[in-house]
Amino acid sequence: MSGVAEILAGKGVCICAGSGGVGKTTTSAAIAAGMAARGLKVAVLTIDPAKRLADSLGLPELGNTERQVDPALFTAAGIDPGEGELWAMMLDSKQTFDEVVKKHAPDAETRDKILENRIYRQISNALAGSQEYMAMEKLFEIHSEDRYDLLVLDTPPSRNALDFLEAPKRLTQFIEGNSLRVFLKPTGLGMKLVGRGTGVVFSVLKRITGLDLIEDLSEFFNAFSGMVGGFQERAKRVNELLADERSTFLVVCGPAGDPISEAVYFHRKLIEAELPFGGVVVNKVHAEGAVAVEREDLLAELSERLDNPELAERVTDNFVDYRALTVRDRANIRSLTAEMNAERVIEVPYLDSDVHDLSGLLAVNRYLFADRTERRALAESGG
Amino acid sequence: MTTLLDKRLVFVTGKGGVGKTTVSLALGLAAARRGRRTIVCEVSAQEHASRIFKRAEIGFHEVELRRDLSAISIDPDRSLREYLELQLPVKAMSDLLYKSRIFSYLAAATPGLREMVTIGKIWELGLNQRKAKHSEPYDLVIVDSPATGHGIGFLQTPRTFAEIARVGPMANQAKTIDRQLTEHERTGVVIVALPEEMPVNETVSLESALSETVGVSVDAIILNALYPKRFEEAEETTLREALGAAEGGPGAVAIRAALSQANRARDQHRQRARLGELTSAPIGELPYLFAPAIGVEQLELLAEVLEQSGAVGAPR
Numbered sequence: 001m002s003g004v005a006e007i008l009a010g011k012g013v014c015i016c017a018g019s020g021g022v023g024k025t026t027t028s029a030a031i032a033a034g035m036a037a038r039g040l041k042v043a044v045l046t047i048d049p050a051k052r053l054a055d056s057l058g059l060p061e062l063g064n065t066e067r068q069v070d071p072a073l074f075t076a077a078g079i080d081p082g083e084g085e086l087w088a089m090m091l092d093s094k095q096t097f098d099e100v101v102k103k104h105a106p107d108a109e110t111r112d113k114i115l116e117n118r119i120y121r122q123i124s125n126a127l128a129g130s131q132e133y134m135a136m137e138k139l140f141e142i143h144s145e146d147r148y149d150l151l152v153l154d155t156p157p158s159r160n161a162l163d164f165l166e167a168p169k170r171l172t173q174f175i176e177g178n179s180l181r182v183f184l185k186p187t188g189l190g191m192k193l194v195g196r197g198t199g200v201v202f203s204v205l206k207r208i209t210g211l212d213l214i215e216d217l218s219e220f221f222n223a224f225s226g227m228v229g230g231f232q233e234r235a236k237r238v239n240e241l242l243a244d245e246r247s248t249f250l251v252v253c254g255p256a257g258d259p260i261s262e263a264v265y266f267h268r269k270l271i272e273a274e275l276p277f278g279g280v281v282v283n284k285v286h287a288e289g290a291v292a293v294e295r296e297d298l299l300a301e302l303s304e305r306l307d308n309p310e311l312a313e314r315v316t317d318n319f320v321d322y323r324a325l326t327v328r329d330r331a332n333i334r335s336l337t338a339e340m341n342a343e344r345v346i347e348v349p350y351l352d353s354d355v356h357d358l359s360g361l362l363a364v365n366r367y368l369f370a371d372r373t374e375r376r377a378l379a380e381s382g383g
Numbered sequence: 384m385t386t387l388l389d390k391r392l393v394f395v396t397g398k399g400g401v402g403k404t405t406v407s408l409a410l411g412l413a414a415a416r417r418g419r420r421t422i423v424c425e426v427s428a429q430e431h432a433s434r435i436f437k438r439a440e441i442g443f444h445e446v447e448l449r450r451d452l453s454a455i456s457i458d459p460d461r462s463l464r465e466y467l468e469l470q471l472p473v474k475a476m477s478d479l480l481y482k483s484r485i486f487s488y489l490a491a492a493t494p495g496l497r498e499m500v501t502i503g504k505i506w507e508l509g510l511n512q513r514k515a516k517h518s519e520p521y522d523l524v525i526v527d528s529p530a531t532g533h534g535i536g537f538l539q540t541p542r543t544f545a546e547i548a549r550v551g552p553m554a555n556q557a558k559t560i561d562r563q564l565t566e567h568e569r570t571g572v573v574i575v576a577l578p579e580e581m582p583v584n585e586t587v588s589l590e591s592a593l594s595e596t597v598g599v600s601v602d603a604i605i606l607n608a609l610y611p612k613r614f615e616e617a618e619e620t621t622l623r624e625a626l627g628a629a630e631g632g633p634g635a636v637a638i639r640a641a642l643s644q645a646n647r648a649r650d651q652h653r654q655r656a657r658l659g660e661l662t663s664a665p666i667g668e669l670p671y672l673f674a675p676a677i678g679v680e681q682l683e684l685l686a687e688v689l690e691q692s693g694a695v696g697a698p699r
Contacts (some may be wrong), residue, residue, distance in 0.1 A: 020530050025581075059591035118547060122494035146572035203481050205489065208470055210551025213493065227638015254400070257676055258431075288640035301634040308623050311618055318613055318644055321673035328675035352646040354654075355582050 003369045004031055004250075004346065005038060007278045008150065011240065011248050013143060015153045017164055018252035019262050023283040026355050026364065027252045027348075028154035029057075029088070033358060034365040036069075036086035037079045040149040043087040045138060047131070047156045048124055057088060057358060064092040066142070073358050087148070093134035093156075100137055104230040110223050119220040123174070131156045132167035133155065133235075140238045168235040175231050248278035255285045255329040264339045279344035281368065282333060287349050289323025304321055386693050387602050388414045390571040392509045392524045392563075394538060396593075398585045399530035402607040404431040405677050405685065406575045406669070407527040407646040408454075411696070412686035414449035419522040422453040424505055426537075427529055432456075435678060445508075445518070453521075455508070460498035462504040463490055469514050470552060495547065498540040499557060506560045538564060538572070538597045557694035564599065571602040573695075576658060578609050578651035587661045603694040606655060608671040610648040619645050667694030 008014055008031075016028045025046055032044035043066050054061060057069045066087040074081045098115060105111035114120050125129055132155065139153050155164045206214065241247060249270055253263035263280050270277045290320075296318060302312035337345055348367045355364055387393060388410070389588045404425070411423040420560060424447060425432060432454040433441045443461040447453045447658060454615035467477040480486050490496050507514050509524040529537050536543075541561035564570050576586040591600050614622070619642060626638045670686055672681050689695045 021398060021577075021582075071417065119494060120472060122547060186411050204476055205470065205486065206551075208467070208480075208551060209489070209493070209553050210548050211550070212549040213547060216547070217489070217493065221458070259400075288643055291633050291636045298633050298637055301632070302637060305634050306621065308621070311614075311621065314613055315622070315641045319640050322640045322644070324673055324675060350643075353650050356580050383639050 003371050003374075004034060004279075005369050006283075006367075006371070007248065007250070007344075009033060011150065011246055011278075012148075013139065013151050013153070013244070013247040015155065015242070015247065015249045016138075016252050016281075017155045017249055017266065019259060022252050022259055023355075024252045025154050026361070027250075027281050027283065027368070028152050029370055030355075030361040030364040031250075032085055032088070032150075032152040033069075033361045034369050035150050035152075036084040037074060037081050037362070037365075039082040039084040041083070041085045041087075041147070042150045042152065043089065043142060043148045044154065045089055045091055045135065046141070046154040047091050047135060054088070054090070056085075059088060063090065064095050064138075065089055069358075075357050077220045077362055079362070091131075091135055091138055093131040096134040096138050097130065100134075100231075100234075101227070102119060104227040104234075106226045109190040110226060112217070117216065117220045117223065119216050130167075132164045133171040133238075135164075135334055136168065136238045136242070137234070140234075140241055143241060156191045162266065165273060165275070168238055172235045173231055176228055182193060205342070243273075243275055245276065248276045250278045251280045253280060253282055254293060255282050255332050256330060260332040267340055277340075277344070279346055280336060280340070281346045281348065284350040285333070285346045285347045286322060288326035289319055289326035295320060334359040387571045388417060388419060388523065388574065390602075391569050392505070392526070393571040393573060393602075394526045394528050394587065395573045395575060396528045396538075397530070398577075398582050398589075401575045401577045401582055402669075403530075403575050404527050405682070406605050406607060406689075407684050408432060408435065409685035409689055410573070411454075411523075411525050412523070412682055413690045413695070414448065414523050416686065416690065418425050418451060420519075421523040421525060422455060422508055422521045423525045423527060424508065425454070425503075425527045426455045426501055426668065431489070431527075435682065440507050457501050457504050460500050462500040463497070465515065466500045466503055471520045489666070493547070495540050495544045498537060498689050499544040499553070500559060502537070502540050503556065506563070514637050533666075538593070538599065542597075564659060565597070570599065572599050574601055574604045576604055576606050578606055578654040578658070580654065583654050583658045583661070586658065590664060601662075604658065604662055604664050604666045605689075605694070606658060606666055606668045609655065609668050610644065610651050610671050612652065614641060614645040614648075646689065665694035667692035 014031060016024050016031070018024050029045060032042045036042045041218075051382045058073055059067050059069065066089040069086040069088060071081060071085070074084075101114050101120075103383060105114065135153060135156055139151060139177075142148070143151055197201055238320055251263045251266050251270075253259040260282075267277060267280065296363055298319065299312060302315050303309045306312050308316070333345065333347065346368060351363065353360075393410065395403050395410065397403050407423050408431075411421045423432060425441075432448070433439065433446075433456075436448045436454070438446060438448070439453050441456045443456065443458050445453045445455050456641040456666075461504050464477075464481050467481055468474070471477040471480065504527055505524060508521055513520055541557040541564060545554050545557035545561060548557065574586050574589055574593075576582050586604060590604070593599050593601055622638050622641055622645075626635060626642070655666075667689060669685050672684070674681050
């Protein structure tokens with residue numbers, strides 16, 4: 001099993017993907033802190049309003065631009081990062097979308113038309129995929145400024161990790177809206193070309209959605225038409241960055257059945273899409289019951305050792321409960337390693353307390369960054 | 384006083400990975416036991432219910448899982464099709480519209496249209512006079528909502544859509560649905576939380592966003608997977624001392640497991656107290672289940688806990 005440092009050697013972009021509730025934000029921050037501690041200049045882009053995490057990094061608030069984490073925090077945690085720097089930012093997807101529009105709009109009039117359009121105001125907030133795409137857009141923007149050795153992207157929380165990969169396609173298809181735009185100009189050339197069938201569709205449509213909606217859409221797509229090329233070009237370059245050999249995807253998951261099957265699925269999709277797969281981080285793995293013993297024997301041993309049969313009974317029952325989880329997690333991780341090189345699976349045990357500060361992140365890093373020998377030592381110390 | 388399970392429509396919301404599906408199904412079981420004809424709707428093609436109840440894919444059908452409990456997985460494309468069929472009584476017309484590429488472009492292009500037809504289907508399930516053919520009404524419709532972030536957005540869909548479309552049948556229907564969503568007697572909202580830092584924070588902000596932005600008040604917060612307190616602090620000291628003196632072996636592993644459990648339980652109970660201070664809705668608690676996976680047996684157990692919980696069931 002290799003550690004994160006080996007997986008990220010020579011990489012400029014690390015994308016942490018996975019479904020919600022598996023510790024993606026914590027893992028992203030821990031990786032960024034760990035690489036900064038190794039002397040790199042790192043920025044982590046996060047989506048979740050992980051307020052306490054921001055607090056603990058000494059950042060009163062995270063904005064849509066990067067802020068540096070005070071190096072004194074590393075020193076206080078007993079680490080000398082040398083040249084290393086840790087920067088963090090929280091993505092505001094609406095603001096990012098506005099910036100993109102401002103950048104691509106051919107003139108001020110078009111720009112204002114778009115920014116004020118009701119359809120635009122909805123999509124920049126609500127359209128599925130726009131948050132995901134804007135995360136990539138921001139990543140691309142910061143990457144092209146070439147100010148960091150490594151960028152770590154914490155992807156938006158979604159039920160399906162795949163939403164992230166499909167976002168550029170969905171968003172550009174939406175903005176292209178080719179047939180729709182032709183159709184939405186009922187007096188234009190398009191109308192003549194598409195013929196009578198469409199006329200019927202149009203009138204039926206009006207009956208259902210009302211004319212206002214169609215007019216707003218028409219205005220939106222017309223205003224956007226001059227920017228479609230720019231958007232397509234941009235999305236293409238964003239995709240190239242994701243596929244670059246200096247980029248890598250880390251899939252983050254939990255040890256239960258569903259998160260593991262989702263990680264397996266996501267891994268397959270990455271390979272299919274020819275995107276660079278770095279590894280899987282399995283968080284909160286139960287290892288408390290990792291020893292084979294009969295209940296009776298354990299109870300006897302504990303009764304003697306604790307000199308309290310009732311407490312010994314409870315300690316034994318507790319152990320039996322955790323052993324069931326340990327056995328489950330081992331079996332789930334086996335199904336993961338059957339899918340991919342076991343070297344690429346990094347396990348982080350279920351820690352005794354919630355992680356929400358720099359020293360907590362560094363505690364996670366004992367596992368994320370452990371190489372083979374260190375890992376064995378950790379396992380033996382029961383840590 | 385009506386309890387949560389006496390309402391017609393209940394939205395189960397919360398951050399990803401907190402157990403919304405489990406809570407939705409457990410609520411469904413609890414309601415069915417009271418003889419309420421109940422349906423649980425999944426909206427993101429996850430098919431959790433079919434796995435737990437060991438059914439083939441449920442899909443866009445009302446499938447009866449057991450007496451008085453059904454499930455459906457609502458897919459926006461099928462909802463859209465059904466919507467068009469209901470709006471356009473002439474089948475040729477709805478077929479024409481559904482099949483034309485133009486309409487699918489419009490559906491993809493109009494923000495919230497897919498969510499709107501999904502909510503429209505949920506609303507249809509809760510009508511006394513169902514619109515869908517050969518359908519019977521339900522007493523209770525439970526919605527396993529998309530994860531927050533999208534969660535508030537989902538409940539806001541009808542209002543947003545009505546604002547976008549302004550006029551026409553869809554806008555009118557959206558307004559009707561929006562009124563019913565904010566009718567407290569009829570519609571309930573539950574937030575599922577975990578006793579951990581981030582999920583508690585998210586629950587706090589979700590509760591205020593729901594009341595301020597959407598205008599609904601939260602009926603209950605279900606604190607899921609709460610560790611039992613198994614060891615007193617004095618016992619922890621005993622255990623720590625025993626560990627110090629002990630050599631390795633199974634005994635030491637078991638004691639370490641007990642200490643970890645004590646630590647986590649303490650952390651969790653601290654978060655539970657914090658949740659209580661920072662939110663105003665009644666809190667119901669579900670225990671952590673030391674089971675390899677959630678199956679029907681575990682759901683039954685959780686349903687029982689929910690039924691007895693003042694936050695949800697409150698014996699009538």
